[in-house]
Amino acid sequence: MTKLKVGSVAPNFEAKNYLGQMVTLKEFKEKNQPIVLYFYPKDNSPVCTKESCEFRDKYQKFIEAGAEVIGVSSDGEDSHKSFVSKYSLPFTLLTDKHSKLAKLYGVNGILLPGRKTFIIDKHGIIAGIHEGLLSSTSHIEESLKIIEKLKSQI
Secondary structure, three states, X not given: OOOXXXXXXXXXXXXXXXXXXXXXXHHHHHOOOOEEEEEOOOOOOHHHHHHHXXXXXXXHHHHHOOOEEEEEEOOOHHHHHHHHHHHOOOOEEEEOOOOHHHHXXXXXXXXXXXXXXXEEOOOOEEEEEEEOOOOOOHHHHHHHHHHHHHHHOO
């Protein structure tokens, strides 16, 4: 697969969230809603928890800018349910047990699954990418700035 970059068409995805509901990129494109799709290695690990809680703390700003936040890891539905409940996460988490989504988006790690964030505009075009296994929060403010810029272009 071609390496994704800013300006690439985001691959369509379909995956179940922690409630067993199917979530697709198509549904957000149909609503003209940008998304922040963030891949993280593991529920409840220190860095992933910090990252998810930072998204939680800034979630209202993403919503006000018209975007949705979606987290993705290989953890199962039960793990995600517990993680969402324990940290009061207001956004959905997708289960990617066989790393199908991670492979589709070119997210890979060496010892752990990768950490990568994609900002996808309302047309399904990648507007921003951030990658860094140990960087848990720096990209969140950057993602918000991109989303706010997209909103101003409406």
